[in-house]
Amino acid sequence: MESTEVESDILRRVRTLLRELDGHHPACQCDRGMLRWTLHKKIDQNPSNSSVLVRILVKELERAERSDFRHYIIPLLHTLMYTLIKAPGISDELCSRVYDFCKKLLTLPKPFCTIGLDYATRLKMERTAPGMLYQRMVISEQSLKSDLYPYQEKIFIFADPELLSEAICNALVTDTEAARVSQSPRACMSYVIVHAMQAALGEGCDISGLKRSLQDMPKSDLEHWFQQVVSAVECAGAEASADCGQHAARLEKISCAILSSCQAGDAPLGGLQGTPLPNPNISFHLWTEDDQLWKELVLFIRPLSQSCEPSCLSQDLDNFEIQDIISDCECCEQTRFSVLSTDSGIERDLPAAAEEPFAPFGTETEQSRLQRKGGIKKKPSPLESVAFLQAGCNSPGAKSPVRPQRRPGMSPEPAARPQRLHTARIVLLGDDRILGRLAQAYHSLRKRETRRVFLTPRLNLQFYYIPVMTEQTNTLAIVPSSPSKHLVTDLFITDVIAYYVRMGIQPVCFQVYAVKIFFNDPAQEPAEDVFLTELRTQVQDSISPRELSMTKKKTTLDGPGIDLTVTYRKVVMSDRAKELAMSLRSTGLVMKAVPADEAEDLVYLNVNITEIIKINNLSGRSFSAVANRLKTRSIQVRSTEQRPFMVCLDKDSRRAYRNVISMEVSPCLEPSYCLQKTRTMKFSVHETEDVGFVKYMPKSLLLPINTFAGVIQ
Incomplete structure (x- = not known):
């Protein structure tokens, strides 16, 4: 195909992509993302056309910026950057045009300026050290040693088992397993070497001979040259005034050494060749347990194969002294770590005074501590034990997690601050129900981290959400019913998920709401829970026959529903709190935490209460339903006639509460804020407002979910 035909074909595909963004293409309703995916696949088949695609995308971006078609900018820019990362040889002139366009975006509001700044930073790095973006992506996603x-x-796909069909789950498992074919460390190291050579040397590199040499050499030699290439690219990127000529000369020297080591021979130069970008490390999970997310994250940071043996954990656990923690913070009372007591409780089992061990450096306070005799010890689970978590805090070869005894007058050695070397990308497949489960898990995780910090300093946590509609569960993606050969090359599902997590880096923060539920039975403890999208109530049927007869009489007089007292803080433009109360008869209410209109703010609860109005006319008495709409941040609902109602959170029948008599809803507080405020209040009892470090801490618990664009302003 001639160059003009190639350019016109790619231009036609890009214009079709733009029509999809306008909603004027049939693919906008089904198979969204297929046009972009096929465009990238076409370029992968012939990498020499990458420059053509980049040039066309730059022109379309500049035209969109001049014509103020802002809804084109972010999708086209993501497609352009994804092409630049994968393409082996883009001229510096084209990269300069893209860089200048990204700098123009800095004058626009969010998210254009944030995306433009991020991509401008990446492009500057790529122009200094060609191939660095590809190299870093492969190293991190494949966990290569460097x-x-x-x-x-690592990508964790969590799916709702009640929503996804068995066929779709099998297709996802088959897709992720087929993607691992191209994820062997040997193949990925070869990809990094070849891509770096092409990016720096262009068509002057013997790619065919290089591939043959890398394929035939021992793994130890391959690892050696991989480290050499990584060092060359990283050093070039770290230097502010790096010379591209010196960088190319260094890589050319490495290339000649690789070719001479295996006697590749004189082969004709074949021009640019495609270097696959392997799919990330993906694991698929059906979310069936409440603490499943936390366990998977712990195992990601500290795999069981790298931890100490379970037999050693119990001994380490006995020697490990748990840090003093505050126990009077109500929001964090659960998920505490504890050590099983070994006291028998019998006085005669205590050691005699003569048997007390002598501590030569101990103070009077230390000598007065009770000593425990060994009793029956429970063998802890490796995942649950504190020693397991402590082992994860240390790098390989570090000291034992046993806490050393502190001598009087000696300050403890400062511990090295851990780095966030791990990134867990959590992809959710489902509807509001799985979002509610995520809010629960995230709240629980934050409470754990408040009590004992383990994941937060060393894990970068990213959340993604792919909605699955009930009527579309049989056609989430067009895949064959049985595995076939083309699954290895055309993995649509994993390719789309990989593109989402790689380019969707703009978070939208959703407020998590806390609800406290009081039951009809005074002996039953109140329940506390959280929700993210919706809370719904409805009148509950009476239980006893006597209550049923009384209800029928009252319904005949007052109409359907129950009498409620609603107290709430009204949201006003001045942002001043205004307490209001109302009494009404209602059949139920719905609280929406995420508004349907994108222009509305995301920090308010939109409450719709169905009120029953009694109407007296000549024909008798009738009733009509009227919708009352409220905007509030906190609200209390109470049944005045002691008739119970039912509460359902995030449309999940598994999280439905019956026999509810009243409830309180308010923004969920960040557990670390609650703990720090409790500590502050101990020293300043009379202070009513946040003082000290507390006023600089985030007060509300926000759940960040990554998107391609963030919030458009």
Whole structure:
């Protein structure tokens, strides 16, 4: 195909992509993302056309910026950057045009300026050290060993087992397993070497001979040359005034050494060749347990194969002294770590005074501590034990997690601050129900981290959400019913998920709301829970026959529903709190935490209460339903006639509460804020407002979910 035909074909595909963004293409309703995916696949088949695609995308971006078609900018820019990362040889002139366009975006509001700044930073790095973006992406996603870039990433797909059909789950498992074919460390290291050579040397590199040499050499030699290439690229990127000529000369020297080591021979130069970008490390999970997310994250940071043996954990656990923690913070009372007591409780089992061990450096306070005799010890689970978590805090070869005894007058050695070397990308497949489960898990995780910090300093946590509609569960993606050969090359599902997590880096923060539920039975303890999208109530049927007869009489007089007292803080433009109360008869209410209109703010609860109005006319008495709409941040609802109602959170029948008599809803507080405020209040009892460090801490618990664009302003 001639160059003009190639350019016109790619231009036609890009214009079709733009029509999809306008909603004027049939693919806008089904198979969204297929046009972009096929465009990238076409370029992968012939990498020499990458420059043509980049040039066309730059022209379309400049035209969109001049014509103020802002809804084109972010999708086209993501497609352009994804092409630049994968393309082996883009001229510096084209990269300069893209860089200048990204700098123009800095004058626009969010998210254009944030995306433009991020991509401008990446492009500057790529122009200094060609191939760095590809190299870092492969190293982190495949967990390749590199001292200069020791980052690791993993994608966790969590799906709702009640929503996804068995066929779709099998297709996802088959897709992720087929993607691992191209994820062997040997193949990925070869990809990094070849891509770096092409990016720096262009068509002057013997790619065919290089591939043959890398394929035939021993793994130890391959690892050696991989580290050499990584060092060359990283050093070039770290230097502010790096010379591209010196960088190319260094890589050319490495290339000649690789070719001469295996006697590749004189082969004709074949021009630019495609270097696959392997899919990330993906694991698929059906979310069936409440603490499943936390367990998977712990195992990601500290795999069981790298931890100490379970037999050693119980001994380490006995020697490990748990840090003093505050126990009077109400929001964090659960998920505490504890050590099983070994006291028998019998006085005669205590050691005699003569048997007390002598501590030569101990103070009077230390000598007065009770000593415990060994009793029956429970063998802890490796995942649950504190020693397991402590082992995860140390790098390989570090000291034992046993806490050393502190001598009087000696200050403890400062511990090295851990780095966030791991990135966990959590992809959710489902509807509001799985979002509610995520809010629960995230709240629980934050409470755990408040009590004992483990994941937060060393894990970068990213959340993604792919909605699955009930009527579309049989056609989430067009895949064959049985595995076939083309699954290895055309993995649509994993390719789309990989593109989402790689380019969707703009978070939208959703407020998590806390609800406290009081039951009809005074002996039953109140329940506390959280929700993210919706809370719904409805009148509950009476239980006893006597209550049923009384209800029928009252319904005949007052109409359907129950009498409620609603107290709430009204949201006003001045942002001043205004307490209001109302009494009404209602059949139920719905609280929406995420508004349907994108222009509305995301920090308010939109409450719709169905009120029953009694109407007296000549024909008798009738009733009509009227919708009352409220905007509030906190609200209390109470049944005045002691008739119970039912509460359902995030449309999940598994999280439905019956026999509810009243409830309180308010923004969920960040557990670390609650703990720090409790500590502050101990020293300043009379202070009513946040003082000290507390006023600089985030007060509300926000759940960040990544998107391609963030919030458009």
